[in-house]
Amino acid sequence: MNDSARRDGTPDRDGASDASTPERQKKRPNKKVAAAAYSKRTESRKPGGKSGYPRVAPKNSGSKPGKSPKPERKTTAAPTISNAKPARHQHTDGPRPHVAPEDGVRLQKVLAQAGVASRRAAEQLIDEGRVEVDGRIVTEQGVRVDPEVAVVRVDGTRVVIKADLVHIALNKPRGWQSTMSDDLGRPCIGDIVSERVQAGQRLFHVGRLDADTEGLILLTNDGDLAHRLMHPSFEVSKTYLATVQGVLDRDAGKKLRSGVELDDGPARVDSYAVLDVNEGKTLVKVVLHEGRKHIVRRLFDSVGFPVKRLVRTDIGAVALGDQRPGTLRVLGRGEVGSLYGAVGL
Numbered sequence: 001m002n003d004s005a006r007r008d009g010t011p012d013r014d015g016a017s018d019a020s021t022p023e024r025q026k027k028r029p030n031k032k033v034a035a036a037a038y039s040k041r042t043e044s045r046k047p048g049g050k051s052g053y054p055r056v057a058p059k060n061s062g063s064k065p066g067k068s069p070k071p072e073r074k075t076t077a078a079p080t081i082s083n084a085k086p087a088r089h090q091h092t093d094g095p096r097p098h099v100a101p102e103d104g105v106r107l108q109k110v111l112a113q114a115g116v117a118s119r120r121a122a123e124q125l126i127d128e129g130r131v132e133v134d135g136r137i138v139t140e141q142g143v144r145v146d147p148e149v150a151v152v153r154v155d156g157t158r159v160v161i162k163a164d165l166v167h168i169a170l171n172k173p174r175g176w177q178s179t180m181s182d183d184l185g186r187p188c189i190g191d192i193v194s195e196r197v198q199a200g201q202r203l204f205h206v207g208r209l210d211a212d213t214e215g216l217i218l219l220t221n222d223g224d225l226a227h228r229l230m231h232p233s234f235e236v237s238k239t240y241l242a243t244v245q246g247v248l249d250r251d252a253g254k255k256l257r258s259g260v261e262l263d264d265g266p267a268r269v270d271s272y273a274v275l276d277v278n279e280g281k282t283l284v285k286v287v288l289h290e291g292r293k294h295i296v297r298r299l300f301d302s303v304g305f306p307v308k309r310l311v312r313t314d315i316g317a318v319a320l321g322d323q324r325p326g327t328l329r330v331l332g333r334g335e336v337g338s339l340y341g342a343v344g345l
Helices: 022-027 031-045 107-113 119-127 194-198 223-230 250-258 295-302 333-342
Strands: 131-133 136-138 152-154 157-159 167-172 204-206 214-220 238-245 260-262 265-267 271-278 281-288 307-315 328-330
Touching (some): 107 119, 119 131, 157 333, 167 333, 260 295, 265 295, 295 307
Antiparallel strands (some): 131 152, 152 157, 167 328, 204 214, 238 307, 271 281
């Protein structure tokens, strides 16, 4: 057969292998030509190379030719930046906390002087957002405050930063008067703190205990705190240990809780618990927030169990502990903070 063809009409592969025909060239492009074209396109995309694609002229005349223009950033107002170092949290929303004039004291120094922590530890407390000044959390270093008017709290507990404030726990002995002086020459709590008074400290006793009652009395020169601790509307709890004559029964306990009528109005205990019964006497733990005169003794008298011995052991979060009668103890930072928190200061 002169024309290469199979019987089924398809062209013979051996006879039709003419590469000069356009159909075969289109189907099978030359590999060398394709590689050269690919290399040419790759070089055109390199920086400074020629490209067949049209380029948009850059808006910035100072930019180098051949580079694509950079996208423009949206301009925003410059934030308020504190000059304090380290400035970890510089952006503030709303008014800044109480900042004293130039004679103010740095907050970390105030915390260190109040015995909260060292200056470095105080800076860490500020960074962690655990310090509050005048109702606002402070998270930046270098804030200055006026210790005379600023209200500072750490972890929600108020820190007394005024150096002249005094808070003392006194264990009043039995037979002593709850007064700072006595015209009849009887021993009084003023005799125990006479050296402090002579040094210029003006102290208030928070409430009173009758002469036969012993135990915890608070002394302070913060008149506002003393007034609030004594006022029944703030409901600061007071705990007593009462030794009563007889075996206290359940009916008497129910009456103490539900309330009894006294000469100056109804009264009741917040809670009570029988701790011990021995030789016909009962040791009872009583908690109440009232501070009327002889209130505990009158409550037990009304249910038929007179008090033989009475000791006040707690006022709020302040406990008498193993403090000896007639001694003084300066309250700790946590105790002072709990007292201010209990009365809303």
